[in-house]
Amino acid sequence: MEKRHMFGKFLLAASTVLSLGSAPAMAAPKVMKYAHFQPAREDQPMHAAALKFKACMEQATSGSVTVQIFPAGQLGSATNALEGLKFGTVEMVVSHDGGISSVYRPFDVFAIPYLFPDHATAYKVLDGKFGKDFADEMLKQTGIRLLAYADNGIRHFTNSKHPIKTPADLKGLKIRVQPAPVFLTMIEALGGSASAIDWGELPAALSQGTVDGQENSVTNIMAGSLYQSQKYATLDGHVYSLHAYLVSDTFYQSLTDTEKKAIDDCVIPARDIHRDMTRAQDLSAQKVLTGVGMEVYVPTAAEIEQFRSAAQPTVVSQLKKSAGEKWVDGLLQAVKEAKGQ
Template structure:
């Protein structure tokens, strides 16, 4: 038996075992929807789906329940997305980046400096792009997006100097995720990209193998990177939303009435998750400040954005993609 097949079977077995564990608690429900999240219990995305679950149970008088499985109990994001497509599990909360190889339009949300700020991202995701264009794109791949959560913004941090302009990045070495888009982004900014596993970043900065990395405040804080990288530039080059998506197979089994309840509960959970995320982000920012990190804000992003022209030309290649990107950029 091949390794991939064995891994798939093990993932499906884990899903079945976790489902069985939740049966006793869900016996009173006519319909039980299983929802997966890789983050631990208490994380903003997990709490957002829990709020949604409570709303659904109340509004259906207990007929429909959502069982939330955090901490990758049902598998990692890639595996759980596939399970959701096939209806093995009913719902998944995952980063848009995890859908890049499944829903082509999702790749656009990984473009650097696509969103001007968090408020711009919210307006795009809560407007026609999120509620119409992306819904159709996901449904074409057996997924129904229900809610868009905040996953924070990624910014640069390093051990060498404050980065106040694009010129300060030239020649510096930064760890990035193993993604062609991010490698090309660093090259366009004049820096050197070093893809490496997340767990190796601390020692790589400490020993000078790299100068820095990029991530959001909570990750910068909880990873301990603030101990070895004392300069954080809030350029917010990447804001990739989180999405709560439901299996089209599971969705179609619900009555129109229950579909409306589930969709509204998902929408009602969005401000809850976003508030929790903002609180967590603020707490982490204060913590790294207290640890002696210099935070650089209010930089002129224009040169950074202008440097992305060749990156966009490489990845935004179809008339449809160009129209979507323009609509996003034109959103006020």
């Protein structure tokens, strides 16, 4: 009896070991490499939003998806990061408009100068039917899923030579622009000499005098410390610049329904933080830039109309060829409807 009892214990122990050995291992978390292009500081809209997205995503998926944030262009230029989205080496990118247009040219349509009169009008258009239709077409053409639009700030001119009050003051100035043809066209239409320089190279180009000035939002002027080599700022608000939250559709389709919903849901509070922080800086641009020693000029309505008349028709004409009449006319109509015209 004792031998049979011992043998029974042996069989029980052996079956327990075999059972444990054959138990399925817990699945490793899915990793989202999340790239953006501002410093890794919580006072920077892109990074504050990235931290919010990471916390929300990991909580909503109970850790089945982890988010690794790569700030300040650590994964390369915007063009490189966006190519990574297309080929599946990067899962998520928050990029500026110039970078996006390098992989999807119609995004240039948002660079029509003097388009949106205020933030509220822009949000109505971007969050409405036009913004959704545009994102749907981008997905079809590129395999990149545009989840949300956020602010890159209202763009203004700065330079190291003299105040810019009218288009005539741009004549003879070398102005850095994003690597996008539409910005080159705008500067040339206003009488300046445009030079396309990547964001990462901009501070050096300004300090070394490669270019005299640039055009950017107050958020980016501060993030890049551009005020250190730029004495004059003109708050003309020529372009309502955008960031967009972009995800590889290949990665998105590999997720469970719960994980997909988490991405769709978590991008909204991240976008709102991004918008709120950037908008606050836009609305206090004169105070912020004066505070770091810049001489700030605010054009009159009549002067703004001079800029609009010089730049908008030429840019619209070019965009109808490069971005397509459908998107140009559709955006202009969406703006009119949002303004109640």
